[in-house]
Amino acid sequence: MPELPEVETVVRALRPHIEGRVLESTEAYDPALLPGIKPLSLPAQVRRLARRGKYILIELEKGTLVVHLRMSGRLVWCKMGVPEGRVRLALRFPHGSLQLVDRRRLATVEFVKKFEKPLGPEPFGDLSWLLYALAKSRMPIKAWLLDQRKIAGIGNIYAAEILFRAGIDPRRPARSLTKGEVQRLVKAIPEVLEEAIAGRGTTLPDAEYRAPTGELGAFQVKLAVYGQKVCQACGTPIWRVKIAGRSTYFCPNCQR
DNA sequence: TCATCCCTGTGG
């Protein structure tokens, strides 16, 4: 469920609660998470809370607790008591606990000495490298943007929004993009993601995304194509196709 | 590069 903007929102909201504080104990309610947290030695101070792609990095003294929320995971900060929903893991601090709530049980947690994942660059800063990278791939551009090894953090919603902003048909092979189209993409990627972060992410009508203190996202009202019936720009009916097994929304008029 | 699987719940 959460893509980069949602994960970034979670990290920013959580940071003042746990950075510098001492993690005292953990309690796994889902046995599937036990192997991942076994190597964790406690108590340990939280040095830093960070994000890389869609991963949440809780950097401790002797390693990093790596959390991925996948489709339905949420991190909830609780001063006391328990949150609603299926709690899979609790991280206990003296002043409260951080709980992983996850309806579909797809979220992952693991403690590692060093964070190492095959992730592409962050989708910010100078993205001119896209010109060379895209020229090498026959993948549909939408599938390419979703591939975390190529560029980190973009998911199904924002891939659709980015391609709409750039005016590019998601089915186009990556290497078929003209220089001008890649330039539009280079501009659209950080623009869309930064606007979504400013809106504190997207909370869809039936979805459970919210920040750790319960705050809902606000970017859903700005979605141009994802989940839409007609194009917000030209009124043309939005097309929905499958690319790389995922629902893909686009405007056949605005995106060529 | 693609289908399949993981897991659970909801809605048609």
Added chain:
DNA sequence: CCACAGGGATGA
């Protein structure tokens, strides 16, 4: 009953 849901790892 089946399709679908914002994630990614895996093996063909």
